[in-house]
Amino acid sequence: MTQFQTLEDKLRMAMSGMTRAERQLASHMLGNFPLSVLGSVSEIAQDAGVSAPTVVRLVRKLGFSGYPEFRMQLHEEMGERLASPIAKHEKWADNSQPDHPLNRFATSVIDNLNQTLSQQDLRVFDTVAGILADKSRPVHLMGGRLTRSVAEYFTTALHVMRSDVALLPSLPNTWPPALLEMSERDVLVIFDIRRYEPSIMQFAELAHAQGVEIVLLTDRWISPSAGVAQHILTSQVEVPSAWDTIVPMVALVEALLSAIQERNWQETRERLDRMERFYEDMLLFKRMR
Amino acid sequence: MTQFQTLEDKLRMAMSGMTRAERQLASHMLGNFPLSVLGSVSEIAQDAGVSAPTVVRLVRKLGFSGYPEFRMQLHEEMGERLASPIAKHEKWADNSQPDHPLNRFATSVIDNLNQTLSQQDLRVFDTVAGILADKSRPVHLMGGRLTRSVAEYFTTALHVMRSDVALLPSLPNTWPPALLEMSERDVLVIFDIRRYEPSIMQFAELAHAQGVEIVLLTDRWISPSAGVAQHILTSQVEVPSAWDTIVPMVALVEALLSAIQERNWQETRERLDRMERFYEDMLLFKRMR
């Protein structure tokens, strides 16, 4: 094997050939790697809820003669991580089936991603990030049949960083009430790729008439809603498939989230801290029941 | 509360009160911390050019009862280092490049995508695509807080190609009725990345008890639901941001959709044709109003 395989990779690749106890142990190891494997065999066994011989069986299954040899590679890897954290690049050539559909797909989607992200108008990107980071301006989001998932994801993640973020409901006939709340201070983020949805365009026109600022994320053929949008970000959607990909659009959304976070890091951090404590409290609550 | 003193701090502070051999050892430890102290007492002694009792004398001088106690604090400190997303962001922010955030983000997400897709077990991928392409087997999908969007997207797209595809509702207390419909013929597709959701794991165990075949899409630390999953596909989730990315997972889902479509192209094409006509009829209907 030409490619050096990390312990984590070995554990993942071997997962399907493991017994139940081994899989439980491997999940535990991977769940808090590398900390979970720093102790002794009996410590690891106890933490994972398996026996000590199971630990030895697993590392032998991974190709080591015993746990000391496994630990040696662990220490080597930790040395490499500390020496050069961003040193590695995985290659495609090692994969034995270059014509596998997954590999053909991968090439295409990565090209799309490259194209989408490299061809963004950075001024538009920065403007949109600034608008969405502005907490005095409520943000409403909407999407179509496939893009609604992206809109929902964006809403969930953006809501972690700021309040006044809402996803419009699915059914167009519930949209008019939302219009009543919108004014010049509001921002509407629309996700619309082919097939463009007439109901989205109608709503965009009505929102525009209310003075709402409209951000449109669409494909390269540009949704008809562009006529009333102030800011347009485009994504590639073509792959060797019968329909479109949303991977570049999701990546664009995550890039926006990252930029918004940078602008409001101090406040975002406080919200994250609070949310962390909510999680901990909920877990504690569950434990006490 | 006084600030917790790290092992490195202790070593530095104690340097002036050390003997020659101890100072030689401490310099060695600090020179390549923490790697230099991961081995056994005799290994460390040999590497530093002192005797094993000298190692024990030094850690006792630092206030530990023996080397195992020293090692315990070492492991605790390493655990803290690998802790929270906030720490991750601060690390990334410190190393920021002069480039635009979007370009930095692009590099990272493409690396992740490369890593995710190149490291897939093609046999597991093909097996999962085959299972999901089998129209005699109903497919149920579920996701967590962020991954629900991916599950929803997968459901919408898969439903274009075949019937008997259903997304479980959002609220866990609505899940048990869905269990009543599931048997050994059914397939459950679970999206679960950290933070893993206990309700998902509980449902997975119940579904497993019913004989349902479980496909798990998770991150590289492997969701605890892995214990009852027959097929596991992993995705990278780490980006230079305070939380995770789902771009690789979305790409993996689209790759599966593409593979499923290839297997059933003739029937998929017919469904697409019919859907095209539905669209056209609806547009015509709207034009006539």
Next chain:
DNA sequence: TCCATTCTGTAATAAAAATTACAAAAAAGA
């Protein structure tokens, strides 16, 4: 339903690691 095979945990054993005892070397003070 029964039998054979595989898996897993417990206990025993072997190996490794940490600590202690002791003696020699080095350093400091008179």
Next chain:
DNA sequence: TCTTTTTTGTAATTTTTATTACAGAATGGA
């Protein structure tokens, strides 16, 4: 320069850890 104290390494002992043997449980196939 000599004596005393401190430091340090070697060897022995103790403790801990890893591995192996074995038996019971679980699973799968006939």
